[in-house]
Amino acid sequence: xxxxxxxxxxxxxxxxxxxxxxxxxxxxxxxxxxxxxxxxxxxxxxxxxxxxxxxxxxxxxxxxxxxxxxxxxxxxxxxxxxxxxxxxxxxxxxxxxxxxxxxxxxxxxxxxxxxxxxxxxxxxxxxxxxxxxxxxxxxxxxxxxxxxxxxxxxxxxxxxxxxxxxxxxxxxxxxxxxxxxxxxxxxxxxxxxxxxxxxxxxxxxxxxxxxxxxxxxxxxxxxxxxxxxxxxxxxxxxxxxxxxxxxxxxxxxxxxxxxxxxxxxxxxxxxxxxxxxxxxxxxxxxxxxxxxxx
Amino acid sequence: xxxxxxxxxxxxxxxxxxxxxxxxxxxxxxxxxxxxxxxxxxxxxxxxxxxxxxxxxxxxxxxxxxxxxxxxxxxxxxxxxxxxxxxxxxxxxxxxxxxxxxxxxxxxxxxxxxxxxxxxxxxxxxxxxxxxxxxxxxxxxxxxxxxxxxxxxxxxxxxxxxxxxxxxxxxxxxxxxxxxxxxxxxxxxxxxxxxxxxxxxxxxxxxxxxxxxxxxxxxxxxxxxxxxxxxxxxxxxxxxxxxxxxxxxxxxxxxxxxxxxxxxxxxxxxxxxxxxxxxxxxxxxxxxxxxxxxxxxxxxxxxxxxxxxxxxxxxxxxxxxxxxxxxxxxxxxxxxxx
Numbered sequence: 001x002x003x004x005x006x007x008x009x010x011x012x013x014x015x016x017x018x019x020x021x022x023x024x025x026x027x028x029x030x031x032x033x034x035x036x037x038x039x040x041x042x043x044x045x046x047x048x049x050x051x052x053x054x055x056x057x058x059x060x061x062x063x064x065x066x067x068x069x070x071x072x073x074x075x076x077x078x079x080x081x082x083x084x085x086x087x088x089x090x091x092x093x094x095x096x097x098x099x100x101x102x103x104x105x106x107x108x109x110x111x112x113x114x115x116x117x118x119x120x121x122x123x124x125x126x127x128x129x130x131x132x133x134x135x136x137x138x139x140x141x142x143x144x145x146x147x148x149x150x151x152x153x154x155x156x157x158x159x160x161x162x163x164x165x166x167x168x169x170x171x172x173x174x175x176x177x178x179x180x181x182x183x184x185x186x187x188x189x190x191x192x193x194x195x196x197x198x199x200x201x202x203x204x205x206x207x208x209x210x211x212x213x214x215x216x217x218x219x220x221x222x223x224x225x226x227x228x229x230x231x232x233x234x235x236x237x238x239x240x241x242x243x244x245x246x247x248x249x250x251x252x253x254x255x256x257x258x259x260x261x262x263x264x265x266x267x268x269x270x271x272x273x274x275x276x277x278x279x280x281x282x283x284x285x286x287x288x289x290x291x292x293x294x
Numbered sequence: 295x296x297x298x299x300x301x302x303x304x305x306x307x308x309x310x311x312x313x314x315x316x317x318x319x320x321x322x323x324x325x326x327x328x329x330x331x332x333x334x335x336x337x338x339x340x341x342x343x344x345x346x347x348x349x350x351x352x353x354x355x356x357x358x359x360x361x362x363x364x365x366x367x368x369x370x371x372x373x374x375x376x377x378x379x380x381x382x383x384x385x386x387x388x389x390x391x392x393x394x395x396x397x398x399x400x401x402x403x404x405x406x407x408x409x410x411x412x413x414x415x416x417x418x419x420x421x422x423x424x425x426x427x428x429x430x431x432x433x434x435x436x437x438x439x440x441x442x443x444x445x446x447x448x449x450x451x452x453x454x455x456x457x458x459x460x461x462x463x464x465x466x467x468x469x470x471x472x473x474x475x476x477x478x479x480x481x482x483x484x485x486x487x488x489x490x491x492x493x494x495x496x497x498x499x500x501x502x503x504x505x506x507x508x509x510x511x512x513x514x515x516x517x518x519x520x521x522x523x524x525x526x527x528x529x530x531x532x533x534x535x536x537x538x539x540x541x542x543x544x545x546x547x548x549x550x551x552x553x554x555x556x557x558x559x560x561x562x563x564x565x566x567x568x569x570x571x572x573x574x575x576x577x578x579x580x581x582x583x584x585x586x587x588x589x590x591x592x593x594x595x596x597x598x599x600x601x602x603x604x605x606x607x608x609x610x611x612x613x614x615x616x617x618x619x620x621x622x623x624x625x626x627x628x629x630x631x632x
Contacts, residue, residue, distance in 0.1 A: 016420070016421070016424070122300060122301075122304065123304070125300075125301050125304065126301060126304035126305055126308055127308075129301050129302075129304075129305050129604045129607055129608050130305070130600060130603065130604045130607065131561075131562040131563075131565040131566050131603050131604075131607060132562070132566065133566035133569065133570075134565060134566060134569065134584070134599065134600050134603050135600060135604075137569065137584070137585075137588050137596065137600075138312070138588075138596045138597055138599075138600040139312075140588070141587075141588045141591060141593060141596045142312055142315065142593065142596075144591075145589075214428065218428070218430060221430055221432075222430065222431065222432060222570055225430070225432045225570070226569075226570070226573065226585050226588065226589065227589045228588055228589065238430075238432075241430070241432060241433055241436065242432075244436065245436070245574075248436055248439045248440045248443070248444055249439070249440070249443060249444035250444060252447065255440075255444040255445045255447065256440065256444065256445055259440065262436050262437065262440050263437065263440075265433075266430055266433030266436070266437070269430045269433065270425075270428055270429055270430065270433065273428040273430075274424065274425060274428035277427060277428045278424055281420070281424055
């Protein structure tokens with residue numbers, strides 16, 4: 001346990017990971033208190049951004065819409081606040097499922113080896129033969145664009161790398177004495193894997209995986225931006241950014257007229273992903289023993 | 295080399311398996327070229343044997359793929375195979391400019407960071423790298439356009455060429471050797487087209503570089519750190535060699551090996567990146583085509599594009615493996631690397 005205390009102290013001491021922790025903390029607060037920060041209109045799905053009229057031209061920040069409105073008069077402030085919840089949902093669901101699949105298939109392959117290992121690894125080869133975003137795009141197109149399709153597609157493209165990582169971790173501990181000992185005592189394979197191999201093998205991998213939430217959200221935002229994600233008007237950062245595509249250039253008297261529509265949703269994506277990556281970078285240094293001693 | 299075949303086989307079965315989720319009629323429509331042909335669906339089903347068992351259909355399909363028949367892409371109104379070749383030169387042009395920039399800048403900053411570990415340069419490049427790979431590609435593109443096309447009116451415009459240049463390029467006076475604008479301009483000795491093409495390339499190339507460079511930079515840094523801790527570096531320093539020589543000659547050359555092994559990832563990053571980048575800059579390459587195909591549910595186009603990328607990616611990885619054994623004698627001679 002002192003290990004964990006040591007890790008925690010290292011994370012707080014390093015200014016970069018501290019910034020990461022603070023960023024993530026802020027987003028967690030925003031997601032939890034979204035109904036208080038941006039109250040939803042009554043009798044309506046709170047994830048649908050309220051509109052103020054139907055005119056196309058974005059309107060600048062005002063008292064009523066503090067970040068302004070984007071194309072179609074969707075309120076940007078409401079969109080980014082509730083978009084935080086969408087982001088967490090996509091990230092947590094995808095990473096949760098992917099890690100579960102990775103643990104099951106990875107430990108089967110690593111622990112039993114032989115044919116099982118060969119089959120599982122060849123399947124991961126096939127999935128890893130595609131550039132991830134392109135495969136995800138194809139899957140979403142087949143299933144029909146929706147937020148659910150995006151989550152399924154990202155799960156399908158991400159599980160192979162986790163299965164491989166966990167397989168490698170299991171391989172490293174498989175021949176350890178304590179595994180041999182518990183097998184000698186007559187423990188079942190399931191028990192050996194669950195009680196002895198996994199706990200000793202995968203904590204670092206689990207931590208790194210959970211920090212990939214940022215990368216998942218980034219990929220989901222890209223798909224949404226292309227118009228393959230959430231339905232129109234759903235609180236989603238990628239889609240809010242795509243609304244600004246026709247408004248990059250303002251009139252010649254004021255070329256940056258629509259800056260709020262272009263920059264604000266993207267900044268939310270950037271800081272969210274950055275928070276996870278800052279923490280991930282610090283963890284990588286702590287968990288990599290080859291670099292730690294230097 | 296032989297490992298390549300099962301993977302490619304798996305990839306084709308996978309893509310084909312996806313199409314099998316559709317009914318024979320829907321699958322037949324992937325080959326339909328016009329509204330008039332919709333009436334001939336039964337004939338198409340018969341021609342391609344779309345009501346036969348899985349493996350028989352797979353055989354027919356694979357045979358068609360080998361003959362370049364990947365179906366009909368509705369968004370651009372041409373066969374998928376033709377669309378790939380039509381749009382590829384534009385994307386190659388992007389890659390020709392972006393890849394060296396990504397690799398050279400990544401290696402340069404990675405080396406700098408490692409040589410000055412825990413000093414300001416190191417911290418600055420670390421923050422830049424983390425920020426770089428946290429940036430949404432599409433957003434970087436939009437912000438760059440807002441500044442360099444909006445604020446500085448028309449300075450660096452989207453698309454591939456401005457209108458008059460586009461007319462010139464497609465006229466009889468201009469020979470299109472490669473359909474890569476900058477190269478064609480050089481071959482035609484046309485400076486105006488060259489400069490115009492370059493002006494249109496700057497923003498997409500910068501967008502791709504900013505986002506993709508971070509990975510190489512970080513990898514180069516950790517590889518350099520490892521290399522700088524080695525005995526031969528100590529020896530070189532003990533000999534009294536200048537620090538510049540130690541870093542650039544002795545440490546960096548050895549640190550490059552891991553960077554070569556991940557060039558496959560650079561390819562994947564670019565392949566993913568061009569879909570977004572080309573869409574934002576209305577730069578008509580294969581990424582632009584694929585994104586449009588996806589939005590308009592042009593399934594033949596999207597699957598053809600995915601298959602094309604997977605095959606290319608597998609080949610790139612093979613080349614990387616070969617290159618790797620060439621560069622590192624320890625691998626070539628059958629020994630293991632540490």
